[in-house]
Amino acid sequence: MMKRDGTSYLYFLPLALFIALIYLYPFASAVSLSLHDVNYLEPGRHRFVGLGNFLRLLGDPLFVPATEHSVVFTVGSVVFEYLVGLSSALVLNSPFVGLKNVSKALVLLPWAVPIAINSLIWQFMLSPDFGFIDQFLSLIGFRSLSEATWLTNLSLVMPTVIAVNVWRSFPFYTIVLTAGLATIPRELYEAAEVDGAARFSRFWHVTLPGIRRVSAVIVTFHVIWTFTNFDVIYLLTDGGPLHASEVLPTVLYHQAFVQFDMGYASSIGVFLLGVLSLTAGPLYSRLNR
Amino acid sequence: MHARSLSGYASARRAVQAATIFLVVLLLVVVVFPFFWMVSASIRPDMYTVSDKLYLLPPKLTAEHYVNVFVNANLGRIFFNTSLVSLSTVATCLVVIVPAAYAIAILRVRGSALISRLVLSLQMIPGIMLVVPLYIILRSFHLLNTYYGLIVSYTTFTIPFCFLLASSYYRSLPMELFESAFIDGASRFEAMIRIAVPLSAPGLMTTGVYAFLLSWSDFLFANTFTSSIATRTLTVEVTHLLGNWGQQWGDLTAGATVTTVPVLIVFVLAHRYIVEGLTAGAVKG
Numbered sequence: 286m287m288k289r290d291g292t293s294y295l296y297f298l299p300l301a302l303f304i305a306l307i308y309l310y311p312f313a314s315a316v317s318l319s320l321h322d323v324n325y326l327e328p329g330r331h332r333f334v335g336l337g338n339f340l341r342l343l344g345d346p347l348f349v350p351a352t353e354h355s356v357v358f359t360v361g362s363v364v365f366e367y368l369v370g371l372s373s374a375l376v377l378n379s380p381f382v383g384l385k386n387v388s389k390a391l392v393l394l395p396w397a398v399p400i401a402i403n404s405l406i407w408q409f410m411l412s413p414d415f416g417f418i419d420q421f422l423s424l425i426g427f428r429s430l431s432e433a434t435w436l437t438n439l440s441l442v443m444p445t446v447i448a449v450n451v452w453r454s455f456p457f458y459t460i461v462l463t464a465g466l467a468t469i470p471r472e473l474y475e476a477a478e479v480d481g482a483a484r485f486s487r488f489w490h491v492t493l494p495g496i497r498r499v500s501a502v503i504v505t506f507h508v509i510w511t512f513t514n515f516d517v518i519y520l521l522t523d524g525g526p527l528h529a530s531e532v533l534p535t536v537l538y539h540q541a542f543v544q545f546d547m548g549y550a551s552s553i554g555v556f557l558l559g560v561l562s563l564t565a566g567p568l569y570s571r572l573n574r
Numbered sequence: 575m576h577a578r579s580l581s582g583y584a585s586a587r588r589a590v591q592a593a594t595i596f597l598v599v600l601l602l603v604v605v606v607f608p609f610f611w612m613v614s615a616s617i618r619p620d621m622y623t624v625s626d627k628l629y630l631l632p633p634k635l636t637a638e639h640y641v642n643v644f645v646n647a648n649l650g651r652i653f654f655n656t657s658l659v660s661l662s663t664v665a666t667c668l669v670v671i672v673p674a675a676y677a678i679a680i681l682r683v684r685g686s687a688l689i690s691r692l693v694l695s696l697q698m699i700p701g702i703m704l705v706v707p708l709y710i711i712l713r714s715f716h717l718l719n720t721y722y723g724l725i726v727s728y729t730t731f732t733i734p735f736c737f738l739l740a741s742s743y744y745r746s747l748p749m750e751l752f753e754s755a756f757i758d759g760a761s762r763f764e765a766m767i768r769i770a771v772p773l774s775a776p777g778l779m780t781t782g783v784y785a786f787l788l789s790w791s792d793f794l795f796a797n798t799f800t801s802s803i804a805t806r807t808l809t810v811e812v813t814h815l816l817g818n819w820g821q822q823w824g825d826l827t828a829g830a831t832v833t834t835v836p837v838l839i840v841f842v843l844a845h846r847y848i849v850e851g852l853t854a855g856a857v858k859g
Contacts, residue, residue: 292762293677293681293683293762294677294683296673296674296676296677296681296683296762296766297673297674297677297683297689298673299669299670299673299674300670300671300673300674300693300733300737303670303729303733304692304693304696304733306726307708307726307727307729307730307733308696308699308704308730310707310711311704311707311708311711311730312699312703312704312707314707314710314711315703315704315706315707318706318707318710373601376594376597376598376601377598377601379594381590381591381594381595382594382595382598386845388598388601388602389849390841390845390849391602391605391606392601392602392605393841393845393848393849394605394606394609394841395605395608397787397837397841397848398609398791398834398837399790399791399792399793399808399809399833399834399837400791400793401791401793401809401810401812401813402809402812402830402833402834403608405812405813405826405830406608406609406611406612406827406830407608409611409612409615409823409826409827410608410611415623415624415625415626417611417628420628421628424628452604452605452608456605457852460849460852460853461852461853464849464853509698509700513700513701513702513703515701515702515794516793516794520793520813534700534702537702537703537706538702538705541705541706541709542709542798547706547710550706551703551706551707554700554702554703554706555703557700557702557703558698558699558700558703561698561700562698565698
């Protein structure tokens with residue numbers, strides 16, 4: 286039998302060092318920065334301000350709109366990702382569909398390609414006049430819709446960035462939910478059929494409960510990822526036009542790497558993490574109930 | 575009567591079948607079309623892209639955009655940077671997580687559950703929050719604009735996920751093998767190198783593929799920690815290809831295609847591992 290003594294912990298040493306170096310130290314310094322007034326454009330400036338940065342954040346004219354956009358972006362994305370992901374998983378799961386593996390591989394494509402590339406392709410397809418979307422709309426007769434400037438229109442910009450984000454993320458749900466559907470025992474469906482349950486009732490009473498736990502996991506993770514996502518909006522609109530798609534991560538980035546206001550930027554990061562740690566746990570247990 | 579209801583059933587079935595196939599085709603078109611459009615725009619002169627008329631296929635083929643990005647934008651160098659940083663991240667990540675996953679799943683040290691939970695919660699700390707302190711740390715160690723700086727920052731998002739993936743594979747290895755090896759006098763280190771690593775090769779393959787795709791895809795850290803072409807990566811360079819007038823769509827899509835090709839190759843070779851890893855994370859998780 287193997288020994289269990291202290292030297293086994295040596296196997297954790299590399300991981301422990303890395304965690305200390307790349308997580309705990311940066312994390313601690315982010316928290317510490319959030320309590321200081323530090324601006325790299327003024328080298329001497331470094332003083333303790335307590336919760337000053339957080340008070341400044343609450344009074345920032347961008348705080349309320351950016352928080353609203355972050356919530357709309359997160360909820361809108363996750364709801365539609367789940368709906369599209371589940372529908373496509375059900376369709377791909379159908380016995381009528383051949384070449385399942387090829388189809389699943391193709392569906393996963395938008396998720397595997399770098400977000401930056403996806404965002405740029407969509408920026409290209411959504412450009413006014415010559416962009417594919419506008420050309421296609423005018424080709425099939427929606428001439429008035431084809432005049433739309435998707436990413437520079439104040440009221441269309443949020444739905445558009447959400448749509449692009451859904452396109453890029455739903456494949457993850459499709460693949461995981463397909464695997465989840467495969468774990469539901471066939472006998473449950475047969476029993477439901479014997480009991481005379483209709484198609485919808487089988488879906489409601491067998492399928493949905495069967496994928497509940499997997500759904501809770503992927504929805505919770507996507508809430509976290511979407512709320513903190515920077516790439517999609519930064520590359521599509523950089524928060525514009527006129528801050529109409531500004532979210533908390535783009536405000537943070539702007540404060541840190543345009544204004545070099547490191548203390549204030551860190552307080553936005555701490556705020557993001559605070560919101561997530563208060564909501565992600567309860568959300569997961571509620572979904573998984 | 576009976577015959578008619580049977581044929582009614584058959585035609586209803588055919589209708590469902592047709593609708594399903596239609597939906598699958600629609601799904602695949604929506605998913606694949608933007609990539610087709612990217613390639614199509616990269617091999618035609620820009621005048622056929624910025625045009626009133628929609629050309630699905632290039633009316634005239636050209637390699638000018640690929641020549642442009644490789645000659646003028648030095649994309650070869652940037653391709654090399656990205657490959658070097660991604661592969662180094664994979665190697666670093668594996669060296670760090672293999673012993674730890676082995677200690678958790680095979681040696682079963684006390685506190686394993688706590689360590690797993692700690693690493694899982696680290697996954698919640700977003701990159702956008704780490705970007706500021708990492709910038710400050712890399713700056714003070716003069717690691718901005720270096721490969722090392724990028725590799726270190728990439729391990730922040732590869733290590734937690736890859737550790738969880740690898741330890742779930744290690745847990746599926748048969749314990750008896752290790753117990754009999756220990757009875758035969760093998761040391762814990764020998765058992766790791768001779769038994770655990772070879773047996774978990776498919777799992778480590780999945781882990782490595784993930785670490786690679788995640789590193790290859792990074793935009794935030796590379797965009798912040800590199801300012802010159804010497805260490806810039808593809809995702810960042812592609813955003814510069816549109817040119818000063820924002821009109822060079824051919825160059826941009828050529829760069830985007832070059833960035834996507836390695837992803838496609840990994841995808842074709844390791845698709846099974848990717849799907850397995852993805853579902854292992856969430857279904858068993």
